Amino acid sequence: MSTISALPDAGGHFGPYGGRYVPETLMAPLEELEKAYLEARQDPAFQSELAGLLRHYAGRPTPLYEAKRLSGNLGGARIFLKREDLLHTGAHKINNCLGQILLARRMGKQRIIAETGAGQHGVATATVAALFGLECAVYMGEEDMRRQRLNVFRMRLLGARVVGVASGNRTLKDAISEAMRDWVTNVATTYYLLGSALGAHPYPMMVRDFQRCIGDEARVQILEQAGRLPDAVFACVGGGSNAIGIFTAFIPDAGVRLIGGEAGGRSLRLGEHAARFAGGSPGVLQGAYSYLLQDADGQVSPTHSVSAGLDYALIGPEHSWLHDQGRAEYLAVPDQQALTAAQTLARTEGIIPALESAHAVAMAVEQAPAAKNQIFLVNLSGRGDKDVDIYRENFPELDPSDANPNR
Amino acid sequence: MVAYLTAGDPAPGKTAELVLAMERGGADFIELGVPFSDPIADGPVIQRASDRALRAGMTLRGVLDAARQVRQATQIPLILFSYMNPLVRYGFERLAADAAQAGIDGVLMTDLSVEEAGEPVAKLRASGLDTIFLAAPTSTERRLRLIAEYSSGFVYVVSRTGITGEKDTVGASVGPLVATLRKLTALPLAVGFGISKPEHFQEVGRIADAVVAGSAFVRVIEEHGGEASLPGVLEDFTRRLCGTPQVAKL
Numbered sequence: 001m002s003t004i005s006a007l008p009d010a011g012g013h014f015g016p017y018g019g020r021y022v023p024e025t026l027m028a029p030l031e032e033l034e035k036a037y038l039e040a041r042q043d044p045a046f047q048s049e050l051a052g053l054l055r056h057y058a059g060r061p062t063p064l065y066e067a068k069r070l071s072g073n074l075g076g077a078r079i080f081l082k083r084e085d086l087l088h089t090g091a092h093k094i095n096n097c098l099g100q101i102l103l104a105r106r107m108g109k110q111r112i113i114a115e116t117g118a119g120q121h122g123v124a125t126a127t128v129a130a131l132f133g134l135e136c137a138v139y140m141g142e143e144d145m146r147r148q149r150l151n152v153f154r155m156r157l158l159g160a161r162v163v164g165v166a167s168g169n170r171t172l173k174d175a176i177s178e179a180m181r182d183w184v185t186n187v188a189t190t191y192y193l194l195g196s197a198l199g200a201h202p203y204p205m206m207v208r209d210f211q212r213c214i215g216d217e218a219r220v221q222i223l224e225q226a227g228r229l230p231d232a233v234f235a236c237v238g239g240g241s242n243a244i245g246i247f248t249a250f251i252p253d254a255g256v257r258l259i260g261g262e263a264g265g266r267s268l269r270l271g272e273h274a275a276r277f278a279g280g281s282p283g284v285l286q287g288a289y290s291y292l293l294q295d296a297d298g299q300v301s302p303t304h305s306v307s308a309g310l311d312y313a314l315i316g317p318e319h320s321w322l323h324d325q326g327r328a329e330y331l332a333v334p335d336q337q338a339l340t341a342a343q344t345l346a347r348t349e350g351i352i353p354a355l356e357s358a359h360a361v362a363m364a365v366e367q368a369p370a371a372k373n374q375i376f377l378v379n380l381s382g383r384g385d386k387d388v389d390i391y392r393e394n395f396p397e398l399d400p401s402d403a404n405p406n407r
Numbered sequence: 408m409v410a411y412l413t414a415g416d417p418a419p420g421k422t423a424e425l426v427l428a429m430e431r432g433g434a435d436f437i438e439l440g441v442p443f444s445d446p447i448a449d450g451p452v453i454q455r456a457s458d459r460a461l462r463a464g465m466t467l468r469g470v471l472d473a474a475r476q477v478r479q480a481t482q483i484p485l486i487l488f489s490y491m492n493p494l495v496r497y498g499f500e501r502l503a504a505d506a507a508q509a510g511i512d513g514v515l516m517t518d519l520s521v522e523e524a525g526e527p528v529a530k531l532r533a534s535g536l537d538t539i540f541l542a543a544p545t546s547t548e549r550r551l552r553l554i555a556e557y558s559s560g561f562v563y564v565v566s567r568t569g570i571t572g573e574k575d576t577v578g579a580s581v582g583p584l585v586a587t588l589r590k591l592t593a594l595p596l597a598v599g600f601g602i603s604k605p606e607h608f609q610e611v612g613r614i615a616d617a618v619v620a621g622s623a624f625v626r627v628i629e630e631h632g633g634e635a636s637l638p639g640v641l642e643d644f645t646r647r648l649c650g651t652p653q654v655a656k657l
Contacts, residue, residue: 011522021491021518023448025543025568028550167454173445180447185569187545284491284518285445297466298496299444 007321012201015324018317020200021284022180029187034202036107041209046102053098057131058088060095060213064221064377070348070365077371078226079364081351081380082218082246091354091382092214092242093124093195099210101128104191111135111190115179117144117172117238118309118356119151120382121195126160136160139179143170144308151386169302172238172312176286196239197316200287204244204317211245218377219249226375232257232367235379236359237330238274238309240316242381247328257329260319261359263305264332270295274303275332276315277323283314290317306335306390307355309382333359339394341365342384354382355390408608408649409597410434411488411621413456414473415442415465417632423476425628428638430483432645436597436617437477438515441470441489448490448517450572452622455629467493467502471509478510486539486560487514499527503534513537513560521553528557541565542588544580555592561617562588564598572622573603577610585614605650620648 007014020030040046054060063083071079084092104112112129115138116122122138129136138155142164145152155162168174176199183192197207215233222230233250235243237260250256265273273279276291283292285300293301293313305311315330322328338355341362346352353361357380364378384391392399410429414422426437442460446453467489474485487506494502494516506514514531521540528538537560542551545568555562564585567578578601585596598611599619611618627644631637 019523020520021523022520023517023543023565024520024541024550024554025545025565027520027522027543028545028547031547168444177445177447181450181570184448187568283495286447287518289495289523292492294492294496296496297468298493299461300492 007318008201008205012205014318014321017282017290017320018201018204018288020287021289022200022287023184025184025187026200030200030202037103037202037206040103040106046106050099050102054095054213058094058098059086061217062086064218064225066225067349070345071368073348074365074368076368077231077374077376079368079376079378080222080225080230081378082214084214084242084379084381085351085353085357085383089120089124089127090385091120091124092211092245093121094127095213095245096195096207096210096241097121097124097128097193100193100206101132101134104134104193105132107191109189109191111186112193113137113139113179113182113190114193114195115139115172115175116195117175117311118307118354119144119148119155119386120309120354122160122162123151123154123158125193125195126155126158129160130158137163137182139163139165139175139182141165141170141172141174144172144175147308147390148386149389171303171308173286173300180286196241197244197318198239198286198288198314204288207241208244208248208318211241212248214242214245214379215247215249218246222375222377228375229253229256230377231371231374232259233377233379234259234261234360234364236261236310236356236381237315237319238312238356240319242379244316244318246379247322251327258322258327259363260328260330261333261363262315262330263307263310263359264334264337265304266335268332271302272304273332274305274311274313276313277330278332282320285314288314288317290320291315291323306338306394307359309354309356310359331363333362337362337366342391343395351380352384353380354384355387357381408434409436409438409599409617409619410624410645411438411440411619412624412628413440413442413453413460414470415460415463416456416625416628417459418463419465419469419473422473424638425641426477426483427480428642429624429645430481432642433649434483434645436484436486438486438488438619438621439470439474441467441487441493443490443493446490448570450570450622452625452629453571456625459632467497471505471511474509474511484512485510487511489514489516491516491518499530503530503536507534507536511536513539515539515541515563517541521550521557524557532559539563542584544568544578544584548587551588551591555588555594558594561595561597562592563619564588564596564615566598566600566602566611569600571600573626574601577601577607581611582614605648608649623648
């Protein structure tokens with residue numbers, strides 16, 4: 001299995017997946033980005049500056065916390081939570097943003113653009129752009145702006161321009177298309193800070209490398225606290241950055257099951273979910289070849305998830321490879337199950353997870369009772385503050401109608 | 408002159424008729440755009456055309472049907488202009504056979520880099536189809552060599568960095584890019600992106616073998632899509648854009 005972590009190949013392929021499928025105008029800039037990244041990766045000064053920022057600015061290492069009341073109530077596996085929700089800006093996204101902003105500065109770029117779904121990556125990008133005094137524009141689908149109003153305002157407060165995208169489904173996919181159009185137009189001055197393990201090479205590799213600290217830390221921590229490796233690692237998968245971040249350290253440990261949770265949405269009918277392995281087939285979208293939700297004519301399907309961050313038609317290419325190799329499993333977690341798990345975690349541990357992370361919690365909650373003497377590691381990739389409006393809509397019994405202006 | 412239109416806009420049944428109108432107006436080559444849900448290289452005009460065509464039910468199979476209809480009337484060269492995914496889904500082997508049979512002359516894939524092109528190019532060429540690649544102002548000389556190597560028929564030179572759409576002026580980088588390519592290849596060079604005015608045609612025509620216009624035509628189709636006069640309007644527009652003398656009406 002050790003060969004898997006040596007991927008991608010020089011062309012950015014994970015088996016048949018990944019690669020570079022972009023207009024020619026972006027090819028030389030991608031080569032330049034790859035070269036700059038490979039140099040930075042070898043540069044001790046770059047690595048030490050990044051490590052310092054992760055520690056003193058973002059708050060790494062994050063705790064590994066044993067959720068004893070949750071585990072006790074379920075009566076099976078011991079569940080440990082990797083607390084990425086405690087990071088500055090409230091999610092794992094900051095790990096990648098700090099790495100890429102240092103790279104942007106190293107490349108002499110003055111302007112940062114990004115896409116965002118749930119707003120967590122947009123907020124993290126706006127944060128690092130403010131920290132380094134760089135101009136920042138964040139593309140966001142109008143539907144997501146509606147769902148994640150608080151994060152829109154946070155980005156603006158941080159000095160970023162939030163550009164609403166009205167095309168397509170008005171969600172993450174459309175935001176990425178618009179960011180790519182901006183990049184292709186302003187490529188000489190602009191750095192595209194892509195937030196997930198998606199897109200053309202070198203992004204899936206680079207984002208994985210910047211996120212692998214999650215699993216590297218968690219592996220050491222679980223050995224310290226539990227005295228052995230976990231039986232299973234759970235993470236939610238939209239593009240797949242938090243999942244690849246926690247999986248990577250465990251890929252060579254053949255006895256550790258790696259389990260990704262995709263958005264099962266309202267149902268597994270095409271258009272009502274974002275479970276690429278449950279209803280997709282390999283295709284090309286926004287720079288990469290990977291499992292894609294599409295119709296019989298190769299048009300990309302609309303997707304749905306209660307969680308904006310998982311609402312995307314293509315899965316990151318390394319996940320397609322792990323899936324085909326049988327090294328990782330992927331489950332579709334319905335909206336309702338994620339919502340219920342969020343409430344369970346809130347009430348047993350006093351932790352409100354992001355809706356995305358609630359999909360990972362839901363899988364662990366479902367499997368724990370039958371897993372006595374096992375150890376589960378769950379990536380709690382973000383906190384739920386941004387989702388309070390959606391929780392409110394979905395738990396009306398907690399919110400009497402006379403007090404709720406949305407109703 | 409190379410003229411682009413999004414096949415299926417305003418309706419799948421109209422495409423062949425519009426191609427013939429563009430030919431009467433002076434177009435020498437036609438690019439048949441395959442509509443795609445996520446056209447990352449296109450500006451708003453072609454994005455909207457793509458949406459209209461998809462809503463009207465256009466598919467790759469429908470585009471090939473339109474090509475077949477055109478072929479019954481004329482020998483004007485037809486280039487299939489597409490994003491990768493509809494072609495991947497259709498399958499390159501099947502596409503190569505069906506496109507050649509439908510009278511398509513070549514295929515250009517907007518988001519296919521030469522690095523990923525080995526298999527598609529081999530399959531398309533085996534059926535006698537040309538493969539056209541884009542050369543961009545950002546392309547390095549190493550890349551331009553590969554682009555020339557993988558291209559047949561012609562090379563499509565992108566006049567400026569950015570997405571498709573009409574602009575007031577032609578990109579300044581196009582002259583040097585054309586000059587570099589001339590040293591690397593004997594293939595004809597077609598210049599496009601942002602070309603929308605008769606002045607652009609004259610300016611680019613001095614250095615290129617062909618000039619491509621797209622969004623300008625698509626805008627005319629958008630503005631007159633619901634009218635019975637659309638083919639005539641498009642024909643007149645084509646004639647004005649490429650400066651072909653008006654044919655005396657008897």
